[in-house]
Amino acid sequence: MRANTPFLALALAFAAASPSLAAPCSNTGVGYDDWKPRMAGEARAAGVGERGIAALMGTSYSKATISADRGQKSYKYSLEKFMQVRGAETIVAQGRKRKAQNPGFYRSLEQSYGVPAGVLIAIHGMETGFGRDTGNTNVISAISTLAFDCRRSEYFTGHLLAALVLVDRGVITTASTGAKHGEIGHTQFLPGSVLAYGVDGNGDGHIDLNTQADALASTANFLRGKGWVPGAGYQKGEPNFAVLKEWNAASVYQQSLAIMGSRIDR
């Protein structure tokens, strides 16, 4: 998942802060420890509490995150090649089994959010191989590093503020791990999306995107929030295809989801 919107209220609070006071970004790790207290001041002004501030101050610059960020390749494959490389056949085969093994779970998600099983299962398979690979990078340090880094500082500052609020609320901790860019859980939500769309799918009183039920309910909630029309199609040219673009900006990715989803749902 890449195309997330940072939590609105925090983004607005951040935008309202004077730009001249903004902590300066950097293209290297140099100055990270001087940046942290300045960023903490901004976070405090945006409403982040003491637990969140302490989490920020405890971060360290993540070289693994920056190296992954610099190495990101755009999706240059053809659709066919992309699907082959990402193991679409396996995702569809395993996805059908998962749906057949747990039909009530997927039916209840569709009843609550209007999003059919195939789409959610295709996303689950594409993002983490159905939860098998959720990543082992420290979430707060990854996000904080990307907020410090100049390339997409503003975008990730919104996600950092969201991450710190999630720490305040106990949704994530300083020990939480995720993918290299701080994506969290079974369907790889960035913190702003966890804050905006995270829901407690299994009803245990906690939002934990490392559990399948919470992650898939949150994913369905995200898609619904982005304009999913219950009962309408999601293939290219149909109303809900536009919502798949909110999930991932790459055209081959969107088309793959649509194709895999329909094969799983067939």
Ligand SMILES: [Ca+2]
């Ligand atoms: Ca839960």
